[in-house]
């Protein structure tokens with residue numbers, strides 16, 4: 294039976310298990326939209342393509358399957374690009390479907406034409422153009438396999454307007470199976486031998502393609518073998534933070550004790566992580582290219598091994614596949630090493646007093662106690678996130694949605710996607726005053742689709758992160774970092790959400806309960822003192838320190 298290419302495409306999405314897609318409609322892909330209209334896929338209309346792409350990215354992080362996003366030609370594609378870049382850096386499976394000019398206009402710089410292969414060439418694993426209706430099952434199957442196999446990442450398919458209505462009689466593809474390498478037994482033996490012989494071993498977990506079981510396997514191995522485990526940047530939910538061997542995360546605002554521990558380690562097992570710029574503090578904790586520590590580097594993508602670091606034992610493997618092969622080794626001689634690492638981590642959870650009536654650390658400590666293990670925490674970029682990362686604890690995989698790529702504007706869309714995926718869970722978005730307004734319009738999407746998220750806008754009246762860097766590098770000179778903000782609670786209420794202002798620490802807990810009880814999207818503006826720029830130092834202290842240099 295003949296079907297249009299658009300219908301075949303949508304049927305393939307269903308075959309591959311897609312149940313939700315995020316879009317901003319456009320006239321360039323009407324035929325595909327129409328085919329979606331009577332498919333079982335829930336199509337979520339967002340208010341900006343960056344948000345649509347970020348929602349798809351977050352969904353990909355949550356499910357391990359490609360999140361799906363549809364946008365129109367160049368204006369939609371360029372808006373969506375930030376989500377594609379995040380998916381690339383965060384190793385998240387994602388499929389972007391983007392409208393394209395009719396084939397006979399290609400190359401004319403027709404209306405809103407862009408060459409997506411060039412545009413997305415550096416931030417997608419694969420960019421393709423739909424040309425032949427009969428090849429659509431193969432094209433889409435290839436896209437799903439590419440997005441999920443090896444190091445996961447984004448794939449882009451361009452949809453020329455005229456090609457969408459071409460017809461063909463072709464069978465559907467079979468559902469995709471992501472392919473991952475497993476380690477050779479001899480390599481696992483050698484890795485365990487190195488770890489058994491170490492005096493001060495350390496595991497660092499991160500990267501894409503993780504699983505809840507991988508977290509359990511690593512935690513069990515680490516506790517039984519006395520190997521402390523650190524999470525890399527924004528991968529804090531990979532291993533239960535309550536487990537005995539968990540030693541903290543390699544993040545911005547890194548705990549100096551953990552930094553010391555990485556430097557002092559004699560054997561490092563890097564599992565899944567690329568050992569990126571943030572996790573290695575600018576490639577210094579492990580010196581590039583030849584670290585002082587013996588390095589076992591396990592990664593799903595052979596191209597990552599030896600790219601920066603010369604590993605003593607490079608192993609091509611998916612993280613769950615490697616974790617499943619771990620067997621306890623005798624680490625009884627180094628019990629103290631693990632206990633110290635754990636004590637340092639717990640000490641770093643304690644906070645001191647910072648200026649202002651609203652102590653962000655206490656808010657985070659409250660959330661740590663109050664929220665169930667399955668609550669999802671999202672954020673974008675900004676110094677406020679340092680509190681969230683440091684003072685919150687994660688116990689289950691899939692509860693932290695935070696862009697490793699560091700893009701502002703991620704938190705609200707990610708929260709909406711999380712709430713639609715897990716309506717029964719509490720979803721809290723943390724956003725800065727700058728960060729929030731890069732995607733605050735998505736409160737409309739939250740209201741429209743009944744996604745009762747709670748957004749905490751941490752308002753310090755500035756782009757605080759950049760101000761901090763200015764005070765360090767150009768003390769006393771704040772350029773372009775002050776913000777005049779709207780009344781955030783009123784803004785939320787204008788969307789039909791619950792909105793309230795919190796100015797003192799003691800008012801937070803009741804305001805948070807009220808926000809949850811509202812059973813609709815809610816926003817709390819947390820007004821904080823701009824002096825409280827990090828949990829360790831005030832703005833004045835940073836300026837004074839820099840002036841003395």
Ligand SMILES: Cc1ncc(C[n+]2csc(CCOP(=O)(O)OP(=O)(O)O)c2C)c(N)n1
Pocket residue numbers: 674675676677678699700701702724725726727728729751753755756757758759
């Ligand atoms: C899309 C994007 N634009 C710019 C930046 C650079 N940047 C990083 S943090 C930041 C300021 C964030 O301000 P705010 O959300 O108010 O958080 P604060 O640092 O004040 O806590 C900026 C501009 C970025 N990371 N992403």
Ligand SMILES: [Mg+2]
Pocket residue numbers: 675725726727751752753754755756757
């Ligand atoms: Mg701010």
